[in-house]
Amino acid sequence: MRHLSRFLFVVCSLAVVAAVGVAAFFFWPHDLAAVEASASQPHGADLIARGRYLTIAADCEACHTGPGGQPFAGGLAFKLPFGTIYSPNITPDNDTGIGSWSDAEFVRAVRSGVGKHGEDLYPAFPYTSYALLSTDDILAIKAYLGKLKPVSNRSRASDLSFPFNQRWAVRGWKLLFVPWGQFKVDDRKSxxxxxxxxxxxxxxxxxxxxxxxxxxxxxxxxxxxxxxxxxxxxxxxxxxxxxxxxxxxxxxxxxxxxxxxxxxxxxxxxxxxxxxxxxxxxxxxxxxxxxxxxxxRTVPAQPSSYEGAVVSSVVPAAQTSQPWTPSEQGSGGLGEKIFEGACASCHGWDGSGQNNPRAALLGSHAVNDPSGSNLVRVVLQGSSDPEGTATTAMPAFAQAYSDTEIAALANYMIGHFGNQKGQVTPNDVAQAR
Ligand code: HEC
Ligand code: HEC
Ligand code: HEC
Structure with a gap:
């Protein structure tokens, strides 16, 4: 129900945004202002090194690499509530990538979410943050991307239903929500x-x-x-x-x-x-x-916006409770049985992570959240750090257990490691799959 009313609200609001969009049509910078690097912009190899650093810090690769695809060649799907869009190829291929893009077109895309032909891009591309980047830095990123091997890979067209496929409506949204102006250094701060x-x-x-x-x-x-x-x-x-x-x-x-x-x-x-x-x-x-x-450290404290209290364990669980051991005569219920069989060998009954400190669960926010949203998703999808091997990494258990079993497991863990009453239902698990 909440979803339906939310949807209706979004549709109505979209009408408002569309109206702003019409107005914005005339104001949003779609013209190509000439761009030029400042006198302090590095040159040659230094420029490429700077661009590489910035591209890594901005994590362009994460979104512009499809499953099993070449880095930066696009193809990752972004499922929006009203359809799917795919990240484009940003290698310097002339036909399918950004090889033929001018500096001005690139700066406009990263800062204002506008494509080569003036089309408005959806904010799944986080230009709402990149709008704050300096022109020098955006040009350095382009210089680095220009040195990559061109990969021919035409990204799939987006698959959005009307009215959401009307890209120009995004313009109103941008007018309201994209910051104007680059990041300003605060001289009073270090x-x-x-x-x-x-x-x-x-x-x-x-x-x-x-x-x-x-x-x-x-x-x-x-x-x-x-x-x-x-x-x-x-x-x-x-x-x-x-x-x-x-x-x-x-x-x-x-x-x-x-x-x-x-x-x-x-x-x-x-x-x-x-x-x-x-x-x-x-x-x-x-x-x-x-x-x-x-x-x-200087971001003002704000309470969490989540429903229900999600506290990160203030005192590590190890100090507040005795090490957890299976209850007497194995009376612990379904969740505990699964934990014993599938999880305790790596995580330990006390959550210490046994011999692998990376598997320590004590104080983890995931086991302190009664809704268990992240906990359930980790169990379904698994997780692996770069050093993880088949014997040490967190396996995916989506195939191994039913929704009911995973819900019971999650609630057991939230009780044991988070000292709270888990509220995970089988339906939550089904949704997370
Ligand atoms: C969180 C995911 C995400 C990140 C991070 C991201 N992008 Fe994108 N980018 C997208 C998506 C999705 C689109 C397509 C949007 C659309 O179709 O409306 C896109 C579109 C673009 C486009 C337009 C290309 C075209 O063919 O129209 C360029 C250029 C671009 N991104 C460059 C970058 C650069 C440079 C970075 C790093 C500074 C970056 N992106 C980081 C998701 C991302
Ligand atoms: C083979 C060892 C292994 C097994 C078996 C295992 N895990 Fe893990 N688990 C790990 C490792 C290692 C990590 C850390 C992964 C990382 O760094 O990405 C982890 C991470 C997690 C996390 C993430 C916590 C957070 O804060 O994000 C949860 C929750 C978790 N495991 C629960 C379980 C449950 C429940 C089971 C049993 C169904 C299980 N694990 C079985 C090794 C294991
Ligand atoms: C693409 C999305 C994404 C971006 C970008 C991102 N985070 Fe996160 N972050 C997450 C998610 C999801 C979690 C929860 C992980 C988990 O529970 O295992 C998280 C967890 C954290 C936590 C742990 C908090 C806790 O209570 O356990 C810290 C700290 C954090 N992020 C800091 C940052 C900082 C700083 C940045 C930017 C430099 C950043 N994150 C960028 C998605 C993101």
């Missing part, structure tokens, strides 16, 4: 803080996942970084809130989590975060990671 702000807000676009969205898919900037959703996963509150955010995490813990995907006492990173870390954050220099931490 160079490190400014670098962190640029990374978090623009390049690494943390807010695209971690900021809650309104009914029109716009980021609610008043609640920036207080927790969003990607493909059904919760991208937790990363403001300095002490209960539901990361206010009690040490600097080292945040740095370790965002650069390696793991930190003692807060569990591993899975899902979209795992991917952002593998392709992007783990490759950044330590100074960037420190800068991100220093900026995050």
């Amino acid at each position: 160079a490190e803080w400014n670098n962190g702000a640029y990374l978090v807000e623009a390049l690494a676009h943390c807010g695209e996942c971690h900021t809650p969205r309104g009914l029109l898919f716009q980021r609610k900037q008043g609640e920036a970084l207080s927790g969003g959703e990607v493909d059904g996963w919760k991208a937790w509150n990363i403001t300095s809130d002490k209960t539901s955010g990361i206010g009690r995490w040490s600097d080292d813990a945040i740095a370790s989590y965002i650069s390696t995907g793991h930190t003692d006492d807060h569990g591993p990173a899975a899902g979209a975060m795992r991917q952002a870390i593998d392709l992007s954050l783990s490759k950044l220099p330590r100074s960037d990671i420190d800068a991100i931490v220093s900026y995050l």
Whole structure:
């Protein structure tokens, strides 16, 4: 029901956006303003190196690589509530990629979400964050992409129903929700803080996942970084809130989590975060990671926007409870039985991760969330860090268990490791599949 009323609301709101769109038609910068790099832009190999760094920090590869496809050659599907779009090829192929694009066209695409022929692009392409990038940096990215091997791969056309296939309506949305103007350095703050702000807000676009969205898919900037959703996963509150955010995490813990995907006492990173870390954050220099931490520390605390309290375990579970052992005479129910058979060998009854610290679940947000959204998805899809092998990585259990079994398992784990009453239903599991 909530979904239906939400849908109707979106349709009505779309009419409003379309109206703004008509107005925006005349105002949005679709003309090709000439672009030029500043005098401080590096040249030659230095420019390519800078472009490579920026492309990694912006994680262009994650979205522009299809399953099993060549990096940057496009083809990844983005399922929107009203259809599917596919990421385009951004290798320098002349016919199917961006080989023939001018600098001005490229800057306009990344900053304003406009395609080569003036068509409006959907905000699945996070130009709402990239709008803050400097012209120099966008041109450096283009210079680097231009050095890649051209791959011929025509991306599939989007498959959207009317009225959502009317790209021009996106223009109204953009007028309302895309920031105007590039990132501005705050002279009162340190160079490190400014670098962190640029990374978090623009390049690494943390807010695209971690900021809650309104009914029109716009980021609610008043609640920036207080927790969003990607493909059904919760991208937790990363403001300095002490209960539901990361206010009690040490600097080292945040740095370790965002650069390696793991930190003692807060569990591993899975899902979209795992991917952002593998392709992007783990490759950044330590100074960037420190800068991100220093900026995050100053993001005002906000309570989480999720329904129900999702607290990240304040005190590691190991200190609050005895190590968990199977209950006497095996009376623990379905969830416990599955945990014993399929999970305890790697994770340990006490959640310590046995011999693999990356498998430690203590303090993990995933086992502290009564709705179990991430927990269920990890169990269905599995997860693997780059060093993971068949014997150490988290296997996918989608085929192994029914919805009822996974729901029971999730509720058992939330009770044991999170000390809360799990509310996972078999229907939740079916939806997550
Ligand atoms: C979160 C996913 C995501 C990330 C990250 C991302 N893109 Fe995209 N990009 C898309 C999608 C999806 C589209 C297609 C949008 C549409 O069809 O309306 C797109 C479109 C584009 C286009 C238009 C190409 C064309 O043929 O019309 C360019 C250029 C582009 N992206 C460049 C980049 C660059 C450069 C980066 C990194 C700085 C980047 N993208 C990062 C998802 C992403
Ligand atoms: C593509 C989406 C996406 C992007 C971009 C992203 N995150 Fe995440 N992040 C997630 C998801 C999903 C989780 C939950 C992972 C899990 O539960 O295993 C997460 C978890 C986290 C956590 C752990 C919070 C907790 O309470 O356990 C931190 C810290 C974090 N992200 C920081 C960042 C920072 C900083 C950036 C930008 C530099 C960033 N993330 C960019 C999706 C994203
Ligand atoms: C072969 C060893 C192994 C087995 C068996 C295993 N896991 Fe894992 N699990 C891991 C590893 C390693 C990670 C960390 C993965 C990463 O870093 O991406 C992990 C991660 C997780 C997470 C992620 C926590 C978070 O914060 O995102 C959850 C939840 C989880 N496992 C639950 C389970 C459940 C439930 C079972 C049994 C059905 C299970 N695991 C079986 C090794 C295992």
